[in-house]
Amino acid sequence: MTKRKLYLFIFFLIYLTMLSSFSYGDIYIRQKKHVDGVTIMGRTQPSRDFIVQTWLTPDKVSIEDAKSKTVIEFDKNIITIADHNEKTIMRMPMNFSEITDQKSSDMSKEDSEEFKKFMDTMMKINVSVTKTNEKKKIGRWNCAKYIQVMNTGMGEFKSVIWATEDIDVDRELYTKYISAIKGTMPGMNENMKEIIKETSKIKGMEVYSEQTTEMMGQTMRSSTELLEYKKGRAPASAFDMPTGYKNVEF
Template sequence: MRKILTVLIIFLAAVSFLRADLYVKKVKQAAPYEIMGKKRSGRVEIQELWLAKDKFAQMGKELSIIFNKKSGKLYLVVNPAKVYLEIPLGITREKLNDYFPQKIADIIKSIRVTDVKVNLNTERKKIANWDCQKSEFEMTILIPALNAMPKMKMVMWMTKDLSVDYKGYLTGMEEVFKLLFLNVLDVDENSRKELEKLDRIEGFQVAGEGILKLFGAEIREEEQCLEISEKPAPPGVYGVPKNYRKRALK
């Protein structure tokens, strides 16, 4: 189970975002669920996201995700343990064994993404003060090395009703997705074509829902933005906290 969660965390880190930087404050709510006989309680968490050109930092209570193109690395920061994992952006399927233990590398190599479906602009509604359009994204992840076949669905509510030029802030997140998702995972040809539709989604995501079905369980999370504004980022927000220690991948 721990291996599955490790792989999914790395996977989702690739998928789940200049002058004054873009600050996003959002509330995230996870529903309770039971998986493999273990019950998980629901939780509500406030997260902060800082976006700048070629870098971003998503700050959560348990897990933070930091990317800075200048360093050429993505950092997964586990806050309760005060440790972080360092993932090079140049990693490819061929180089997995250079960075991960053999077992983890074999698991990642076995992953196949299939049955991707992207539905654009399926519905409209008002969320807070924003006029939003709904888009949906779903896929099946085959992990034969773990005898698992999780299915994911993401619902995204996008708006163009923002006074800030948000497009310039999203390049860092888009680059991470392409480098770690398409260069590492085995995505079938039809799914790659379907993923191209994501480039046609317009606006900035202000609310959403994620559903992961795994081993008979349904893991559901919802999020909504509380604040979107431009302001200077705090010093060091795009770096790993100094008192945290690096945990080797291999």
């Protein structure tokens, strides 16, 4: 998988995760994530634990950990990704069809067809969510257990999700957010209704989840735990990119 495709796939997973994990408005979320070690295409990646800090507003999202920072600007339809290891900044349009058209024009016929095929593959998604009768308290939150299975052209993603309704979710802002996303991803409009219908079965905010991913013949496991959630005005710096980084083309 090329780095270009990897960035697209990472953004795509971020977006799909948001459907079930986050409420929307000026909200700060701090999570602890664990990723098991895995070997992909001959390269071994050790297990790691890291903190992810997220700010969500009605028109912007900022997601940052030790390795990268991603800012999604819905009003401008732009995604900006800073790679802290390579000291680079990459910008790309949110509209997937625009990405396909733009990149295809710069490629050979063979590469263009491969890239379009990759983009089409990413759009093929089926999600199912099942609520169980299991409940337990995690931290200070009363949680219910859900099983989510997501099948994509890239592989299968299974999640055990514990969510709480103790945290208030702003449904009006949620709807506004989803409408903005749908407008930038025309290739997904048809199955987006089904995706939203399924993910909306998860009531409230995700507190803890365990994910198992089957992709490229490998099994990858990870977990996400909510550490902090609060409402408040997001600082402007939350959406600033690092200075001194090199701008690179997507």
